[in-house]
Amino acid sequence: MSNKLITDIFIDGARKGWNIAIHSTIPNVLMAFVIIYILNTSGLLKLLGEYVGFIMAPLGLPGESIAVFLAAFLSWGGAAGVLVALVQAGSLSASDIAILLPGMALVGSTVQYMGRVLGVLGVPGKHYLVLFGICMINAYLAMFVMKFII
Numbered sequence: 001m002s003n004k005l006i007t008d009i010f011i012d013g014a015r016k017g018w019n020i021a022i023h024s025t026i027p028n029v030l031m032a033f034v035i036i037y038i039l040n041t042s043g044l045l046k047l048l049g050e051y052v053g054f055i056m057a058p059l060g061l062p063g064e065s066i067a068v069f070l071a072a073f074l075s076w077g078g079a080a081g082v083l084v085a086l087v088q089a090g091s092l093s094a095s096d097i098a099i100l101l102p103g104m105a106l107v108g109s110t111v112q113y114m115g116r117v118l119g120v121l122g123v124p125g126k127h128y129l130v131l132f133g134i135c136m137i138n139a140y141l142a143m144f145v146m147k148f149i150i
Contacts, residue, residue, distance in 0.1 A: 029081035036067065036085035059099055059143050064091045068100050069107070069139070073132075076108040098150050102142035107135045 039045035045064050053063015064086060072079035083100065086092045092100075110132060118128065 025077045029077045029084075031075075031078055031081070033081050033085050035071075036082050036089075039067065040085075040089060059140075059147050061096055061099060061143075062091055065096060065100060068092075069103055072104040072107045072139075073110045075112065076104065079104045079108065095150050099143050099146045102146050103139040106139035106142055110135055 036045065039048065045067060048067060049063025049065075052066050056063055056065050056069075068079050068082045068086065071082040083092065083097060083104070087097070114128060118131070123131075
C-alpha cells in the first residue's frame with residue numbers, strides 16, 4: 001500500500017483530469033462549435049437537414065439534429081458541442097435533447113473506440129461495419145423509445 005497522503009492522491013487526480021479536459025474534451029467541443037458554425041453559415045446544415053433529415057423525422061426531430069448523431073460517432077464531447085450549438089441556434093428544444101441523449105450515449109465515440117478496443121483486440125476490419133450497424137440500430141431504437149417516454 002502506498003504511503004501517499006489523501007491530498008497528494010487528490011492533486012494527482014486533479015492534474016490528470018485537467019490534462020484530459022485541456023487535451024481532449026475542450027478541443028473536441030470547440031471543434032464541434034466551429035464545424036456547426038461553418039455548416040450553418042454556409043447553408044450546408046440546412047441542406048443536410050433537408051436531404052438526410054428524413055432519418056430523424058420518425059423520431060420527431062428536426063433534420064439538422066442528424067449532425068448531433070453523426071458527431072457522436074467521432075466524439076461524445078463533440079456531439080455535446082454540436083447539441084449546444086443547435087440549441088443556441090434555436091434548432092433544438094428540451095424534448096429534442098431528451099430524445100437525442102440515449103442515441104449519443106449508445107454511439108458515443110465509436111470511431112475512437114474502434115482503434116482503442118477493436119484494433120487492440122485484433123478484430124478483423126470486415127466486422128467493423130456490422131458492429132457499427134448494431135450501434136446505430138440500438139441508438140435509433142433507444143431514441144425512438146424515448147420519443148414515446150417524453
